[in-house]
Structures are given as C-alpha cells and as structure tokens.
C-alpha cells in the first residue's frame with residue numbers, strides 16, 4: 001500500500017496549520033491508520049503536540065523535518081516510518097521557494113487554512129496564485145482545497161475568497177469555528193477524534209468535509225472513537 005501525503009500550508013503565520021495538521025492526524029490515528037506528522041516548522045509545534053500526547057492515545061509518529069539543527073530534508077525523510085499510510089506535513093509560515101518546491105514534490109493534496117481577516121484572505125488569494133503559477137499544482141496533479149479557520153461569527157469575510165477559489169475550481173471545505181475544544185485538547189496532545197463524541201459534536205461536524213476530502217468518502221459520519229476520557233485531556 002502506498003503513502004498518501006497531505007500538505008497543510010499557507011504563507012501566513014498563525015492561521016491554524018498546526019491545528020488542522022494535528023486534528024487530521026488524530027482522525028487517521030482513530031481509524032487505526034498508521035499516521036506520521038512531518039514537522040517542517042523550526043518552531044516544532046506539531047512535534048511539541050506529539051510530546052504532550054497522552055500515553056493512552058493512539059500512536060502518531062513524528063518526524064522532525066525542519067532545518068533548525070542543520071537537519072537536511074533527506075534526514076527528515078528517513079525519520080518517516082516506512083509503514084506510514086497517511087503523512088501530514090505541517091509547513092512553516094513563509095516557506096522559501098526551495099522548500100515550497102520540495103514540499104510540492106511530495107504532496108498529493110494541499111489543505112490551505114485561512115483565518116478570518118481581510119488581510120489573511122488577501123494574502124491567501126496571492127498564495128493560491130503562487131501555487132498555481134509557480135508551483136504548477138495543476139500540472140503536477142496535486143489536489144488543493146481551502147478551509148476557513150477560527151471562525152467566530154457568520155460575518156461573510158470569506159465570501160470574496162470563496163468566490164475566488166470556487167471560480168478556480170478549488171473546493172472550499174467550510175468553516176472550523178474558534179473553539180476552546182481545539183485549544184484544550186491540544187494541551188495534552190489530543191485532537192477532537194480522541195475525545196468523547198458528545199464533548200465535540202460541533203467540531204466533529206465541521207471537520208467532516210475536511211476529512212472526507214482528505215480521506216475520500218471512506219470518512220464516516222460518526223468519527224470520534226473516544227479512546228481517551230476528556231478528563232485526561234484536561235488533566
């Protein structure tokens with residue numbers, strides 16, 4: 001069986017790349033699919049999340065692919081277990097062209113989180129243009145989708161972006177709300193798929209289009225497996 005690689009990226013910082021990465025990883029782990037996060041960000045936020053991960057939670061592998069300590073991309077690759085079926089790449093903000101090209105060479109799918117501000121929406125539209133024109137994602141057959149993150153109200157801040165991406169044939173995978181559930185779960189290295197369903201039914205519902213797009217139609221409606229009590233998440 002081959003490995004599916006999903007790149008979570010946006011040129012902007014703080015838009016939710018790590019949050020989307022870790023929750024996607026928790027989804028696959030909950031389905032007993034061998035999952036690895038490749039952290040290309042020198043901040044190491046995804047690796048830090050993995051370090052906090054409760055021992056009862058399902059295993060997710062981590063690979064330090066940042067160039068922080070002079071680690072080469074080649075070294076990073078070697079840390080990815082061969083049995084990995086789903087590789088999620090957490091990209092740094094503002095990747096160099098060289099790094100972007102390297103990441104695009106590995107990804108089958110790209111998820112672009114965008115935060116609710118007109119500045120972020122504008123920057124994301126430019127980043128998508130770069131992916132299309134410089135990254136040649138169409139020629140390379142890489143699927144691309146956009147997801148709105150940290151949505152606080154129904155303010156139609158995304159309308160221009162949604163119109164822009166859909167005009168390009170890029171799916172807009174809906175909105176992930178600004179919710180403490182993501183923040184609290186992350187404190188113990190958990191994602192929403194590690195929590196009891198009734199503790200995060202809204203979050204599971206809003207993540208469904210995203211996991212369906214990444215995993216294909218295999219993603220079932222009920223997706224939390226409740227392997228870690230929420231008390232552990234808050235301990």
Ligand SMILES: Nc1ncnc2c1ncn2[C@@H]1O[C@H](COP(=O)(O)OP(=O)(O)OP(=O)(O)O)[C@@H](O)[C@H]1O
Nearest residue numbers: 013014015016017018019093150177178179182183
């Ligand atoms: N949907 C959400 N609800 C609540 N808080 C969120 C949500 N998404 C992200 N956050 C919080 O926003 C902050 C930035 O999120 P995150 O670290 O995922 O972004 P990032 O794009 O990876 O940032 P960076 O560019 O620094 O790597 C974090 O404190 C995170 O907990």
Ligand SMILES: [Mg+2]
Nearest residue numbers: 017018041045
């Ligand atoms: Mg990050």
